[in-house]
Amino acid sequence: MNQERGDCVATYLGLQGFKVVAVERVPHPRRGWVKVIRIERREGRHECPECGRRVAAGLFAEQPIRLRDCSIGDVETYLEVRPMRVACCSGTRVERLPFAQRGFRMTRRFFERLAALCTRLPVATVAQMANLAWATVARVDGRAIELALGDRTAALADLRWIGVDEVSRTGGRVYFTIVTNLETGRVVWIGDGKGRKGLLRFLRALGPKGRRKIRGVVSDLGYQPIIASRLRHAVHVLDRFHIVQWVNEALNQIRRRLFSGAPGDELGRTLKVKKWLLLSARENLEHKDKLLLNELMELNQPLYQAYLLKEQLRAVLRHPWKYLGVLRDRLHEWILEVFDTALPELVRVAHRVADHLDAVIAGHEHDVPLGLCESINSKIRVLRFQARGYRDPEYFKLKIFQRCGLPHNPWARIVL
Numbered sequence: 440m441n442q443e444r445g446d447c448v449a450t451y452l453g454l455q456g457f458k459v460v461a462v463e464r465v466p467h468p469r470r471g472w473v474k475v476i477r478i479e480r481r482e483g484r485h486e487c488p489e490c491g492r493r494v495a496a497g498l499f500a501e502q503p504i505r506l507r508d509c510s511i512g513d514v515e516t517y518l519e520v521r522p523m524r525v526a527c528c529s530g531t532r533v534e535r536l537p538f539a540q541r542g543f544r545m546t547r548r549f550f551e552r553l554a555a556l557c558t559r560l561p562v563a564t565v566a567q568m569a570n571l572a573w574a575t576v577a578r579v580d581g582r583a584i585e586l587a588l589g590d591r592t593a594a595l596a597d598l599r600w601i602g603v604d605e606v607s608r609t610g611g612r613v614y615f616t617i618v619t620n621l622e623t624g625r626v627v628w629i630g631d632g633k634g635r636k637g638l639l640r641f642l643r644a645l646g647p648k649g650r651r652k653i654r655g656v657v658s659d660l661g662y663q664p665i666i667a668s669r670l671r672h673a674v675h676v677l678d679r680f681h682i683v684q685w686v687n688e689a690l691n692q693i694r695r696r697l698f699s700g701a702p703g704d705e706l707g708r709t710l711k712v713k714k715w716l717l718l719s720a721r722e723n724l725e726h727k728d729k730l731l732l733n734e735l736m737e738l739n740q741p742l743y744q745a746y747l748l749k750e751q752l753r754a755v756l757r758h759p760w761k762y763l764g765v766l767r768d769r770l771h772e773w774i775l776e777v778f779d780t781a782l783p784e785l786v787r788v789a790h791r792v793a794d795h796l797d798a799v800i801a802g803h804e805h806d807v808p809l810g811l812c813e814s815i816n817s818k819i820r821v822l823r824f825q826a827r828g829y830r831d832p833e834y835f836k837l838k839i840f841q842r843c844g845l846p847h848n849p850w851a852r853i854v855l
Contacts, residue, residue: 508545585837587849588845
């Protein structure tokens with residue numbers, strides 16, 4: 440290749456300080472035919488990979504290496520270069536190439552292209568598109584997320600209101616504890632396990648100074664003991680989602696008790712198949728489903744009574760109360776109504792609400808997004824479903840941070 444044409448190719452590829460000496464189409468033992476662009480360094484200094492100091496002259500040239508680059512045309516493209524070994528840092532080092540991605544046999548632009556694709560597609564799909572191993576693309580994606588996140592300890596410095604909840608890591612009984620900054624809506628910490636074990640490491644990472652800054656915590660009752668012991672000055676807010684979840688579980692238990700085993704009548708068979716009618720929010724049901732639910736409820740008085748109490752509590756919790764004393768009175772009235780029923784499942788829920796009445800009312804006293812933790816959990820479940828699960832828990836944590844902790848992902852834009 441003549442010098443003028445080689446300079447044009449080097450400029451096109453952005454290889455400042457290098458010249459293209461040959462462009463060849465060569466056979467590859469596993470990939471068929473590939474395109475190899477052989478380059479050589481012009482006059483310039485060599486950079487030490489450890490300290491970054493530039494050295495005027497190298498000791499000797501290493502064996503040529505090939506770096507995967509973005510394809511030119513429809514053929515896989517590689518850059519072939521002979522790096523120089525330099526004397527620096529009390530030894531000899533192979534020089535750092537300005538266009539190479541550190542830790543990978545690929546160029547920076549190819550690394551960035553893979554990272555951008557991984558923000559939109561599953562790793563397996565990107566690996567198939569790039570004709571690379573799944574582990575290689577996953578390592579690229581993980582490194583890109585780490586670079587985008589930067590120093591994660593900085594996100595713990597100014598926490599005031601946090602949300603704590605657990606989410607299944609495998610779809611079974613292996614959990615992550617997710618801590619969210621309720622003021623920014625970003626996930627700031629992910630720990631293994633749930634309950635006291637899952638949150639204790641986060642509190643240790645905060646330190647005494649960081650724990651004193653916490654003003655309030657939104658969580659379920661599983662985290663209440665450790666919050667009371669380690670964050671004594673913080674307000675504990677009970678998430679309304681979990682309160683409604685208690686009532687839904689009690690309603691489902693009542694349905695099973697009344698129609699246990701194989702239902703013998705049409706009412707039992709219908710409620711067994713369409714139990715979602717009982718557990719869904721009434722305002723979200725279609726008109727025909729509301730009519731069917733009314734017909735079913737008229738045929739069973741205890742279940743109808745439990746359903747009405749469930750909807751009554753939902754209405755109390757959803758109302759934007761201006762006077763908290765009125766809210767307390769309404770909750771007391773609901774608790775007394777439940778105590779007057781002969782439904783032990785709902786009575787247990789009423790006792791739990793009465794024991795933690797201040798945590799329930801705190802959700803109306805403080806202007807914090809109570810549903811944020813559950814929305815983030817939904818995103819995590821979708822993320823796990825799209826990937827068909829994650830074998831590496833640390834990589835799964837990075838993907839959660841990418842989806843729920845990066846408001847401006849630098850890899851989210853692909854230059855086409």
